[in-house]
Amino acid sequence: MDIPFHKPYITDDEINAAAMCLRNGWLTMGAKTFEFEERFAAIVDGKYAVAVNSGTAALHLALCCIDLKTDDEVIVPAMTFVATAEVVRYFGAKPVLIDIEYDTHLMDAAKILEKITPRTRAIIPVHYAGQPCAMDEIMQIAEKNNLVVIEDAAHAFPAFYKGRPVGSIGHITCFSFYATKTITTGEGGMAVTDNQKWADKMRTLRLHGISKNAWSRYTKNGSWKYDVVMDGFKYNITDIASAIGIAQLEKLDFMTTERQRLSARYNELFKDKKQFVTYETAKDRKSAWHLYPLKIVAKNSKVIRDELAEELKKRGIMTSVHFIPLYRFSAYDNAGAFSDYPVCETVFEQTISLPLYVGMTDENIDYVAKAVIEICA
Ligand SMILES: Cc1ncc(COP(=O)(O)O)c(C=O)c1O
Numbered sequence: 001m002d003i004p005f006h007k008p009y010i011t012d013d014e015i016n017a018a019a020m021c022l023r024n025g026w027l028t029m030g031a032k033t034f035e036f037e038e039r040f041a042a043i044v045d046g047k048y049a050v051a052v053n054s055g056t057a058a059l060h061l062a063l064c065c066i067d068l069k070t071d072d073e074v075i076v077p078a079m080t081f082v083a084t085a086e087v088v089r090y091f092g093a094k095p096v097l098i099d100i101e102y103d104t105h106l107m108d109a110a111k112i113l114e115k116i117t118p119r120t121r122a123i124i125p126v127h128y129a130g131q132p133c134a135m136d137e138i139m140q141i142a143e144k145n146n147l148v149v150i151e152d153a154a155h156a157f158p159a160f161y162k163g164r165p166v167g168s169i170g171h172i173t174c175f176s177f178y179a180t181k182t183i184t185t186g187e188g189g190m191a192v193t194d195n196q197k198w199a200d201k202m203r204t205l206r207l208h209g210i211s212k213n214a215w216s217r218y219t220k221n222g223s224w225k226y227d228v229v230m231d232g233f234k235y236n237i238t239d240i241a242s243a244i245g246i247a248q249l250e251k252l253d254f255m256t257t258e259r260q261r262l263s264a265r266y267n268e269l270f271k272d273k274k275q276f277v278t279y280e281t282a283k284d285r286k287s288a289w290h291l292y293p294l295k296i297v298a299k300n301s302k303v304i305r306d307e308l309a310e311e312l313k314k315r316g317i318m319t320s321v322h323f324i325p326l327y328r329f330s331a332y333d334n335a336g337a338f339s340d341y342p343v344c345e346t347v348f349e350q351t352i353s354l355p356l357y358v359g360m361t362d363e364n365i366d367y368v369a370k371a372v373i374e375i376c377a
């Protein structure tokens with residue numbers, strides 16, 4: 001049985017939605033995008049949602065809102081995808097890394113204070129695998145130190161912290177609709193905020209800094225005249241992508257329930273086995289289960305993580321690792337030593353991400369878990 005690491009859940013709904021855009025001839029950002037934004041904002045309980053062509057673009061525009069400057073500092077977890085930190089570097093600013101918690105792989109909120117300096121401007125908590133960070137603690141630290149909280153929610157749609165949806169807590173929340181994410185538009189992203197001024201700025205910046213109604217200049221009500229009010233970017237999403245996004249939103253409940261069910265099945269199969277540490281979700285949170293991370297305890301296992309990945313591949317099971325810590329990259333050689341992030345190092349060495357996607361059957365999950373258990377026993 002071949003099991004890929006990921007498969008998007010695409011049905012005739014998405015295919016027809018995209019085909020409708022192609023047939024009606026409006027391909028770039030337009031009415032479908034505004035509908036996608038409105039529906040998305042309502043689901044995450046945010047006031048304004050700004051759709052862009054990637055989660056990275058959403059994070060970049062969020063940092064534009066706070067006018068990040070050269071040599072400013074932004075606090076990020078050591079374990080994340082590089083996009084979280086690279087957007088900080090776009091400004092000549094410095095990502096300051098924080099170690100993570102062993103159980104949840106989330107930024108350790110208790111370690112933030114010691115990294116705050118007069119140059120610190122923002123915190124970017126990353127909701128690893130779809131589990132929200134300790135947002136009450138993070139928001140309190142931010143408030144006391146006059147910092148902005150930009151949530152990297154690339155994995156966390158939909159996710160809940162103490163009953164509140166991710167998207168309604170931080171100052172700006174950035175989602176990703178990359179091909180492997182919990183909903184996908186191929187490539188895409190969304191920045192959500194309650195701050196109208198910031199939402200307007202992000203709308204302007206996503207389309208070359210052109211005054212905000214520029215998209216309509218090819219419609220009956222539009223005009224060829226426009227102004228450029230700031231230096232912007234080419235970050236707009238297409239209506240084809242937004243139409244696919246709307247079709248994905250329609251089945252959000254089903255997809256979320258499936259991810260929870262499949263993860264719970266893995267958890268049950270790995271429970272109480274000394275070779276493994278299953279990924280913990282804090283009691284007051286609901287994860288979107290974008291990933292299924294499993295830790296392999298080397299001293300109790302026949303093989304270590306890398307050998308396990310190789311053996312699984314031989315059996316047709318593809319896996320991944322989330323993430324290579326930032327300080328391990330050659331471009332981040334000023335981010336500190338491995339020993340500065342002891343928990344992150346341990347988690348990195350132990351963790352493998354197993355296949356998890358809507359469309360997997362119970363039989364698929366059992367097949368993967370059985371193979372993992374056999375190889376590590
Ligand atoms: C934690 C995290 N942040 C940001 C991103 C960037 O999202 P995108 O690929 O849509 O630019 C990703 C995507 O893989 C991610 O995993």
